[in-house]
Amino acid sequence: MAPHHIRKYQETDHKRVQDLYSQGMVEHIPATFRHILKLPQTILVLLGVPIALLLVSGSWLLALVSNVTLLVFLWLLARYPWKKYVVICLQTDLADITKSYLSAHGSCFWVAESWGQVAGIVGALPVENAPPGRKQLQLFHLSVALEHRGEGLGKALVMTVLQFARAQGYSEVVLNTSILHPAALTLYQSMGFQKIREYFPDKISRLLDVPTIRLMYSFPSAQEAGR
Template sequence: MRVFTWLPLSSPGLSLVDFETQTHRSSMAPYHIRKYQESDRTWVLGLLSQGMAEHAPHTFRHLLKLRRTLALLLGGPLALFLVSGSWLLVLVASLTLLIAVRLLAQYPWSQFVANSLYTDMRDISKSYFSEPGACFWVAECEGQVVGMVGALPAEEPTLQKEQLQMLHLNVALEHRRRGIAKALVRTVLQFAAHQGYREVVLTTSMLQYAALALYQRLGFQITRQYFFSKSWVLIAVPQFQLTYSSSGSQPF
């Protein structure tokens, strides 16, 4: 049984530092949330890569259910058989198409990692600690980084003082279902309140079911649906922007 004590921001004696480093105990080993350090970089990048790679099998299954994919997988080999009469060619073609669909399912996630490594995750300390209003946290358990989350001001200049972006929420597979993701999200919400932001926004995909459910339980609402790029259109996986507002039913 997990035992957490969450104190409101206005509670006497609770500073932001206290919140960021508090320890959480569960039926397994305790973990604590703290600010990112450069020594965490290898762990954090590993979590990023592993977390995105997890979505490829779900995306593959999603693609196999699409009518256009089924038409390609069935119609292509059938047309080849009618032309060649060779079952061997049909088998080779079918396997080739399946491999192509599998690679297509993996591509957007690997592209996301590559883009992150080229932008904010290239130099985490510089991206998240060079200016006020941004931060990056990790969840540590028994000397290992098992979770992470970042927060940056909105990219649009007019919203930078009002809107905080939550990025890269991820928890190692073997440490899930312990409340770590929820604790990391609440860390961001507390930070947003402390910094005077009015909203926290994030983006997740249609296929990230557990993450989407978690955000909605914590008070986030879907405010936008869109496709991040052409590759996402190709695999028919839209992204959702979710917003947590201090003026909503669940204030910071």
């Protein structure tokens, strides 16, 4: 296992952080595409449209072209939400990480450095509209470079957020993930996060049947106080 250490974000990390985040998001496109292909409505369209065209026109070529066109469309559909989210994040909180995460008390952004290179990232911001009596911190943008997967960086970064939250007096840490991130979901749940709800944040996610999963980690003191 390569040696690594976790430290606060510095301005010199900016480009690497943005690149690492963007690459991590793009990796989800193939999984989304495979998920779409397994949907019953997709199978029906991929079988029904070419057969209908073949019966009407008698052309195998037209049927084949229609299937290829449909597959290209589905790939673009799978690509759209991830590309859109990346653009939004790069233009908002990740455009000025120091201002977004390091200029106020109770938030932070960390990088995991391995052999002098940023190999993982994670950020945390307070939840503005937390339930009454609960102080929540939200984990954002956990990402580990592909070549550094399996080295424990993801777990170390999540643990850093939990330790920070406890030190800052937060009662809970929350985050969002999806069914398309099974490895991340397994990691979070193995560290004590509990699923509290599933929902579709927009029409595209509902169309693709990709719900967002809300997870929460409650510190023991908060759990005991709620009993």
